Amino acid sequence: STFFFSNQVKPDNFMVLHCPTAFSAKKESCGPIPSLMLIDFNRSIDLKLFDNGTAFVTCVPKKELACVEMLHNRPWIFQHDLFGMVYSIHVLVFLSYMTVCEDEQRQDGTMTTKAKFSKRTHDIWKEFFHEFLNIPDCQHLPDLNAWADRLELLLFEEAKRIKAKDTDYTNMFRIKLDTHLNQFQPAPPTPAT
Template sequence: MHINFLKQLESIVEESDEDAQPKPSKIQKREFTVVDPWSDSTMSNLLTKISGGLKKLTGYHKSNKIYSGKVPLTSSHNALKNKDVELGGRKYHIKGSPGTGAFAKLYKASVDGNTEEIVALKVQKPAFPWEFYMYRQLDTRISDIQRPSYGYAHEVHVFADVSVLVCNFLPYGTLLDAINSHLVVGQHMDEVLCIYYTIEMLHMLETLHSVGIIHGDFKPDNMLVCYPSEEITDDTFRSETRSGQNQGLCLIDWGRGIDVNLFPAGTEFLADCGTSGFSCIEMQEERSWTYQVDTFGLCVVAHMMLHGEEMSIAKVPGTGGSYMYQPKLSFKRYWNVALWKQLFTTLLNPGSNGNHVGDLRSLRRSFQEYMCSNYQLVVKLNQLLAKQKASLCSS
């Protein structure tokens, strides 16, 4: 009897121990992956992943041979000027070079002897078809009415040694040119112009980020200046969409673009963009980031427009022992300080609610409401745009 009692007691204790064991959690932890989106290995893996679909894209032309044209595409700018480059049965007459980027050479060219048809040729060695893929993703994901704000790639020719991307060409220079056009005469861009271009940039990123695309190199020399085909009215700022009729900027150079959809959900990135003055706070502190690379770039561009120089940031005490980031330079008292303070505070100190697209939209609407609050602001904007266009076209 005593033995039976001990066995029963042992059984009770074992059952109690089993009950005490922690149950497997029904809440699955989100996978957290950190990747360098621009490393050679990542880019190689991504290009392999998309290779099948890449071949099916309209305008994609690939050859396993090296480029064998009469004029080497990697020649100096002067050597290529006034020369003809034949690609895919078309003849491109090199008229000059708008500039050279960190990763490629850029040429302005007419097509098949038609001086009215001007394109940009982007030559890259070694061959790099990724940018063409990004342009085609923009074609797919961005609505037709807003698509002109992100540039177009007509085709790409990929050889064993080099690639040539054929893009549309816009004649009015970059936002950096516009900023510098004021600095060379000892002035800064007028606040109304700064607001106009800030609205453009906010709308750009709001649209891009909502479809899982990161530009990755958001700076003023990657934004081409456009001029509306019609006079801007307050209705322009009441609209929730942008179109070619009221477009002010065109974002180009997608070689550093990131397609978030190609990575597992929850992936964050750990790498430095390598562009002086444009490394976001997370990069500076060696923390992971996602869309901050673009929103920080927007802040730098806004700062350059307002102050005529790149942004330096300060880490200042906040409430409850926290801290926050803000630009070191103060705002002029005659600016709309509340608007600018809200912009920099929001974008330099992103919340953890995961709704940064909503923040971009809210900021954009605040700037638009201000432009609608006084029609004289719109009148002044049209005058400033006309003056700037005349200045840049004559330079």
């Protein structure tokens, strides 16, 4: 079996295989979560070909796609793929490519994204970008399973909120439409006495 990483995780290297037609507020009835396929492996590295504990220090040509470790000439293994994942998620959350910089508020070398977190941005995204842009070393990577669970829960909560909001708008529209249409209904005949 191979133990490799892609080295090419970025937004334009994903293909959507399945996407549900509608979101449901109930997790069990939502159906399969959209399936993604990574489609470019031409720069992948098979770690079985290297001694155990081997790390890399080279940098990719495009600095905007370089992980923090590459920018600071620190060793990396999976950090570049994790950075590509974070970069791709940034595009979905902020609708723009990610630019990484030092956090000016902290002034301790902590890295952050230049994107501005609005009041409506859920706090989990701040924590997510902080953790994945500040990986201490190759042996202390973020817990991907824990993050997958947290983000999945956030997405289902957001789907519920949107569905409730849509329902409120639908009911409000229905009431206004009924009120408006009732203006044109002839008055019921008065009973004869």
